[in-house]
Amino acid sequence: MNLKTEIKLPKYSFDISHGDKIISFGSCFSENIGEKLIDNKFDVCINPFGILFNPISVSKAINDCVSKKDFSEKDLNSNEELFFSFNHHSKFSGLDKNDVLERINNSIDKAHTYLHNSSVLIITIGTAWIYRKKSTNEVVANCYKLQQNEFDKELLSINKVVKDLNESFKLIREINPTINIITTISPVRHWKDGEVENQQSKATLHLALKEINESNEKNHYFPSYEIMMDELRDYRFYAKDMLHPSEIAIDYIWEKFSSSLFTKETQDLNSKIIQITQAVNHKPFNSESENHKKFQQNILNKIQEIEKDHPTIDFTEEKAVLLI
Numbered sequence: 001m002n003l004k005t006e007i008k009l010p011k012y013s014f015d016i017s018h019g020d021k022i023i024s025f026g027s028c029f030s031e032n033i034g035e036k037l038i039d040n041k042f043d044v045c046i047n048p049f050g051i052l053f054n055p056i057s058v059s060k061a062i063n064d065c066v067s068k069k070d071f072s073e074k075d076l077n078s079n080e081e082l083f084f085s086f087n088h089h090s091k092f093s094g095l096d097k098n099d100v101l102e103r104i105n106n107s108i109d110k111a112h113t114y115l116h117n118s119s120v121l122i123i124t125i126g127t128a129w130i131y132r133k134k135s136t137n138e139v140v141a142n143c144y145k146l147q148q149n150e151f152d153k154e155l156l157s158i159n160k161v162v163k164d165l166n167e168s169f170k171l172i173r174e175i176n177p178t179i180n181i182i183t184t185i186s187p188v189r190h191w192k193d194g195e196v197e198n199q200q201s202k203a204t205l206h207l208a209l210k211e212i213n214e215s216n217e218k219n220h221y222f223p224s225y226e227i228m229m230d231e232l233r234d235y236r237f238y239a240k241d242m243l244h245p246s247e248i249a250i251d252y253i254w255e256k257f258s259s260s261l262f263t264k265e266t267q268d269l270n271s272k273i274i275q276i277t278q279a280v281n282h283k284p285f286n287s288e289s290e291n292h293k294k295f296q297q298n299i300l301n302k303i304q305e306i307e308k309d310h311p312t313i314d315f316t317e318e319k320a321v322l323l324i
Contacts, residue, residue, distance in 0.1 A: 009223070018310055032254075054125070055208070059168040067171075086133065124184050127198075182221075183212065
């Protein structure tokens with residue numbers, strides 16, 4: 001008996017290895033996959049504007065990184081002594097406006113370099129619902145808990161999503177024509193928008209990404225949303241809020257991502273890397289014992305073996321712990 005429905009993964013025309021640079025924009029699922037990539041020692045720039053949910057904010061972030069926009073004081077807002085940008089996640093906000101601007105511009109500089117040199121761009125969109133600041137008519141990435149009457153809520157059209165993202169992708173390909181763009185829809189339910197409204201939103205994103213991806217052979221779709229909805233159809237795969245994927249679900253989707261986009265050699269290398277990082281983080285019973293010193297030397301030998309064949313993989317943190 002087949003007791004679950006299984007999503008058939010696409011056959012991609014490329015694969016990802018540790019020699020690739022990768023950059024991601026979008027929702028918390030971009031963070032989840034990005035963190036998994038970092039854990040496995042890939043060269044990744046994750047969400048240079050922080051977590052973004054709607055495609056218009058993602059598009060604006062990409063455009064600012066391509067043009068290397070220099071944010072200044074006029075681009076910031078303030079509320080109760082907190083300085084912030086409506087285009088950024090709240091992790092960039094702060095009490096010191098100069099510090100806020102420095103962190104924003106440093107992140108843009110880094111992302112600009114990655115967009116020039118990356119092999120892969122991962123875009124994860126969470127919702128087609130947007131909020132416009134009434135006073136400026138600008139779409140905001142974050143409302144920063146301001147009064148609801150300061151914003152208009154709106155469901156984007158398919159055409160608007162297609163137009164903005166395609167314009168951003170065109171800008172990227174002008175500076176990096178060979179980049180592969182992986183798009184995906186976040187499996188996180190946006191319950192505050194409403195049960196029906198959440199489905200309307202996801203449907204809009206599905207149809208928009210279908211049109212976008214069919215227009216360029218280097219655009220691809222990864223079915224993270226579908227895996228969550230159909231393969232992981234059980235509340236045990238959700239976090240306590242019953243809306244976000246649990247760690248088990250994230251691990252499962254990561255395995256699907258790995259099996260479809262990594263070669264067997266890369267997957268085997270990932271296993272070796274995870275074994276090393278877990279061993280380094282293991283707390284010894286007696287750190288001064290000869291057995292532990294042999295254990296550390298064995299890990300160092302494994303690191304050196306990987307570094308010999310893969311010099312771009314960075315084990316600086318692990319070696320610092322082992323060589324104390």
